[in-house]
Amino acid sequence: MTRKGYRVIAEFSIHPLGEGTSVSRYIRRALTELKKAKGLRLQVTPMATVIEAEKLSDILSAVKAAHESLFRMGAKRVDFVLRIDDRRDKQRRMEDKVRAVT
């Protein structure tokens, strides 16, 4: 399905369980993986990373790579939350969503 110019906006939050109270080195690794993915725009917030992409599959691939990278660091259990907002009646980017409500 082609979606000329439509962008999927997502939010991703990941952490290992049982690797200590501070998990920032795992989040940094996950971010490194997200940055390697082609065509994603990223915005780090205090609770998650916002992702904008042309296709959902690009987001899913990047999230999967981030997830696997935490196991390679030694994590035994990894949880994540991915929220997707996909709108195809109107072109918009990350910034447009913030602008519309502030």
Added chain:
Amino acid sequence: MTRKGYRVIAEFSIHPLGEGTSVSRYIRRALTELKKAKGLRLQVTPMATVIEAEKLSDILSAVKAAHESLFRMGAKRVDFVLRIDDRRDKQRRMEDKVRAVT
């Protein structure tokens, strides 16, 4: 990465925005898509569908198919939440998680 016997457990909740207050026919379609996917175990709850699979990628493919199916029904905006719990130090299934806490 092989994970002998380890199962990923996930939770998936999806709905269109702007297609009326009742969205059950969209959820039914999403469930139909999840059921078409090979190797998934599903449990419908009042707030989501719990999914168990051998690999994260099987879950991501099924979720993507469910998401696209809502657009084919005419939805213009679709939101979903996917939560993943992936544990690789211990074999367990959906039922084990409930049993451990009740």
Added chain:
Amino acid sequence: MTRKGYRVIAEFSIHPLGEGTSVSRYIRRALTELKKAKGLRLQVTPMATVIEAEKLSDILSAVKAAHESLFRMGAKRVDFVLRIDDRRDKQRRMEDKVRAVT
């Protein structure tokens, strides 16, 4: 605001960070707190607890008590996700939501 017969349906998932890979004893404690709350119906799923109540405030109080109980057990960091579905055009209970989609 009175909502004669309308019920709020929610989903709650909680865990401590840094208290080991297995967190079931914390979930059990959180469930004990939820059960103490008056007027809640609960359903434990492999990924969360579904809560039905007459008012949102009843859910929020119970969730807060569950959250604090994990710190009393010694947790230093606690994360939770609460999803709310509040519909006021139609009376329904937990079971109705499942029935509508299966």
Added chain:
Amino acid sequence: MTRKGYRVIAEFSIHPLGEGTSVSRYIRRALTELKKAKGLRLQVTPMATVIEAEKLSDILSAVKAAHESLFRMGAKRVDFVLRIDDRRDKQRRMEDKVRAVT
């Protein structure tokens, strides 16, 4: 339970179902309610609002007020997601979380 200097960090995302594909006027109203609450720090992101407060109960009250305000605008069904990150071994603010991972 007193938590001298410890701050709870949260993320809140709300929308009505069945009130059209664009829901920004509802989000604006929810934000107006959050801003009325005393003692909250807010950051609007493309997918949610990050909230920092001294106590969980301050966040829960504000979220409840935001939720009710959407029904007063005429919404018949309102869904929200609230994610909480409460850490009590270390003082930190919103900005510290971003700084730790970037």
